[in-house]
Amino acid sequence: MEAGWVQCGQDAREHRRGTNVQASEQAIRQVVQEVLAQLAARGSNGAASGRLGGAPSGNWGVFDTVDEAVKAAQAAFEQLSRASLEDRRRAIDIVKQICDSQAEELGRLEFEETKIGRLEHKIAKLQAIKTVPGVEFLRTDAVSGTHGLTVTEYAPFGVIGAITPVTHSLPTLAGNFVNMVAAGNTIVCNPHPSGAKIACEGVRRFNKAIFEATGLQNLVTIIGKPTIESAQAVFDHRGIKLLVVTGGPAVARAALQSPKRAIVAGPGNPPVVVDATADIENAAKSIVAGAAFDNNLLCIGEKEVFAVKEIFDQLMTAVGKHGGYRLNASQVAQFTAKAFGPPKEPGGHHVLNRDFIGKDAAWLAAQIGLSIPPETLILYGETDEQNPFVPEEQMMPFVPFVRANCSDHAIALAKKYEHGFGHTAIIHSHDVHTITKMGRLMNTTLFVKNGPCMAGLGLGGEGFLSFSIATPTGEGVTSPMTFTRQRRCVMVDDLRII
Ligand code: NAD
Numbered sequence: 001m002e003a004g005w006v007q008c009g010q011d012a013r014e015h016r017r018g019t020n021v022q023a024s025e026q027a028i029r030q031v032v033q034e035v036l037a038q039l040a041a042r043g044s045n046g047a048a049s050g051r052l053g054g055a056p057s058g059n060w061g062v063f064d065t066v067d068e069a070v071k072a073a074q075a076a077f078e079q080l081s082r083a084s085l086e087d088r089r090r091a092i093d094i095v096k097q098i099c100d101s102q103a104e105e106l107g108r109l110e111f112e113e114t115k116i117g118r119l120e121h122k123i124a125k126l127q128a129i130k131t132v133p134g135v136e137f138l139r140t141d142a143v144s145g146t147h148g149l150t151v152t153e154y155a156p157f158g159v160i161g162a163i164t165p166v167t168h169s170l171p172t173l174a175g176n177f178v179n180m181v182a183a184g185n186t187i188v189c190n191p192h193p194s195g196a197k198i199a200c201e202g203v204r205r206f207n208k209a210i211f212e213a214t215g216l217q218n219l220v221t222i223i224g225k226p227t228i229e230s231a232q233a234v235f236d237h238r239g240i241k242l243l244v245v246t247g248g249p250a251v252a253r254a255a256l257q258s259p260k261r262a263i264v265a266g267p268g269n270p271p272v273v274v275d276a277t278a279d280i281e282n283a284a285k286s287i288v289a290g291a292a293f294d295n296n297l298l299c300i301g302e303k304e305v306f307a308v309k310e311i312f313d314q315l316m317t318a319v320g321k322h323g324g325y326r327l328n329a330s331q332v333a334q335f336t337a338k339a340f341g342p343p344k345e346p347g348g349h350h351v352l353n354r355d356f357i358g359k360d361a362a363w364l365a366a367q368i369g370l371s372i373p374p375e376t377l378i379l380y381g382e383t384d385e386q387n388p389f390v391p392e393e394q395m396m397p398f399v400p401f402v403r404a405n406c407s408d409h410a411i412a413l414a415k416k417y418e419h420g421f422g423h424t425a426i427i428h429s430h431d432v433h434t435i436t437k438m439g440r441l442m443n444t445t446l447f448v449k450n451g452p453c454m455a456g457l458g459l460g461g462e463g464f465l466s467f468s469i470a471t472p473t474g475e476g477v478t479s480p481m482t483f484t485r486q487r488r489c490v491m492v493d494d495l496r497i498i
Pocket of ligand 1: 163164165166167190191192193227228231232246247248249250251252254264265266267268298299393467468469470471
């Protein structure tokens with residue numbers, strides 16, 4: 001009886017076990033089917049990131065408020081942290097590919113919106129994004145010894161608040177994306193209001209293509225209608241771990257005063273020194289090429305020239321042969337009066353006429369009644385050092401040339417009018433002693449010898465490109481490593497295998 005009962009009990013348990021096995025097999029099958037369906041919908045080979053929760057909200061990364069943008073970027077950061085390095089690489093390749101293949105359309109949109117610079121250079125700047133370094137720039141450091149192994153890894157900060165300029169709205173955003181996402185961060189961008197439409201268009205295109213390829217959402221978010229208040233809200237938001245500010249004096253000052261860590265790519269006023277040993281044709285050609293690029297909007301662009309008296313006239317003639325149109329003294333005076341108003345307070349800055357920023361040389365000449373060939377690259381003329389074009393960052397293709405007594409005088413003027421920004425200085429010389437003297441004295445982030453300013457960013461010189469050159473805070477030409485924090489991982493007395 002008892003044995004029968006035992007027998008019966010065993011049967012019952014066997015039966016129950018069989019039922020449970022069937023149920024869990026069914027559950028597993030269901031889970032597998034769901035995963036396969038998700039992978040098929042994603043259309044990829046199953047990146048670790050995973051597409052969670054269907055189509056992205058917020059119009060592909062464009063948000064009304066800073067708070068919404070930060071929340072989305074925070075969720076994106078968590079998703080990116082789970083993703084593989086391969087997914088980061090794919091996201092970056094997508095941004096580079098969009099900038100390259102859609103450069104003409106996007107460059108034209110930026111030009112039409114901002115109405116400054118030169119269309120061909122808007123396009124060139126976007127095409128150059130493919131040279132900005134990405135994941136390949138990251139490294140890990142290791143030290144091994146008697147006491148074991150220590151590894152230093154370069155980790156992301158989290159959500160970065162990026163403030164971008166009107167002079168290169170989408171190129172700065174795209175370049176920041178490549179650097180910052182390579183390092184594992186996500187971004188909230190507050191663009192310049194006058195370049196916000198193109199920045200938002202870029203963000204939408206980047207996020208949509210990245211989502212379709214990897215399932216990663218909102219790696220970059222942006223404020224659709226940015227204001228100074230929204231910039232301040234980015235500065236103050238607790239969810240933002242690092243600020244990266246690219247712009248002029250006001251925003252650079254605001255960022256430097258922020259209690260948050262800030263990487264500041266501030267203003268410049270790059271001087272050029274030309275001494276008696278220079279290759280004058282090359283100097284003239286380089287000065288025109290640099291100052292004409294995007295109508296002198298580049299922060300690294302040649303803004304004033306100090307040339308020694310022995311070669312001054314020869315240089316002036318050569319600039320005319322390479323695309324410059326020379327203004328005589330009275331034309332310089334007339335033009336200066338149109339381009340600058342008087343200082344607001346005695347001894348203060350002359351007020352720049354913002355309508356002149358980034359305009360073509362021929363348009364600028366027309367403002368003083370001159371009709372010159374439309375293909376003219378720059379206007380130039382002899383001035384004294386008091387002319388406001390010398391101390392002010394004019395951001396237009398008029399370059400003042402000041403006669404210096406000797407190379408030491410030229411270098412001293414260059415030092416004075418760079419204002420200690422520590423940004424960019426240029427020299428044309430074959431005297432190693434003079435070059436060294438200027439390099440030491442200027443102490444700038446970029447010091448270019450015998451070429452146009454663009455050579456300092458790997459365009460015609462060695463090195464890599466970034467549109468954010470961190471000057472007062474000292475990080476230099478930014479790269480993925482700039483946007484990392486060091487994390488040290490130590491194993492004591494073990495894991496050393498040699
Ligand atoms: P800008 O200073 O007018 O604007 C830059 C950004 O800062 C914009 O997004 C603007 O809305 C914001 N902003 C301005 N004042 C602010 C404030 N008080 N608080 C918060 N946000 C503020 O500059 P811009 O005309 O767009 O760009 C040109 C300037 O940027 C030049 O001075 C140029 O040298 C500099 N720049 C520097 C670099 C670099 O890498 N160092 C690169 C590009 C441009």
